Amino acid sequence: MIEVLYFAWLRERIGLPRERVETDAVTVADLVEELKAREERYALAFADVTALRVALDQELSDFAAPLAGVREVAFFPPMTGG
């Protein structure tokens, strides 16, 4: 079980800020494919992952990273702080 979080326009497109996901995905990219296969709104939200960033357990990571031992995955657009 992994906690998946969405922020900014990704959260709006998917329609929820977080959810628990039962998954055997090996990498972040595998998880994205599983989510995209679920429903149209996920497929649209994740259509272009180059426009997205990912954090694993609150550390910036990348889509090729393994999910073993990870409890929290967050997806979001490039950050606009400052």
Next chain:
Amino acid sequence: MQVRVQAGPFDYGAECAGFGQGGRDVGAVVTFLGVVRDDSGTLQRMEIEHYPGMTEKAIAAIVDKARLRWALADVLVIHRHGALHPGEAIMMVATAARHRVAAFEAAEFLMDYLKSRAPFWKKEFGPDGAEWVAAKDEDEDALGRW
């Protein structure tokens, strides 16, 4: 060293007063204030979303990175989230060092990294609706100089 992520306003003057001073090894204090700017002339408000938990950690990691690079006597970062109006203070950075070059460079470094490595997202609200602010290539490129 202090990092604060908060919804409410902060008093820039009060934060600056006394920051980094009092010791015998500080010769330079640099402070920066970020303010909500209205480029379109019709901005009603901005809403800043963040990732509670990661935000504080990401900023602390950025501060650590700066401290590895420059000998800093003190650092303060305050960043707000939630609804903000044009003219309101969004964030501030303060650095204290022995010499001004370190204080200036570290402040710029912190600003550059806060822009694209701290999990904040800005949404602008105007008369025609709301729009997420897109990250700029220049902001990403700015990291290249460090």
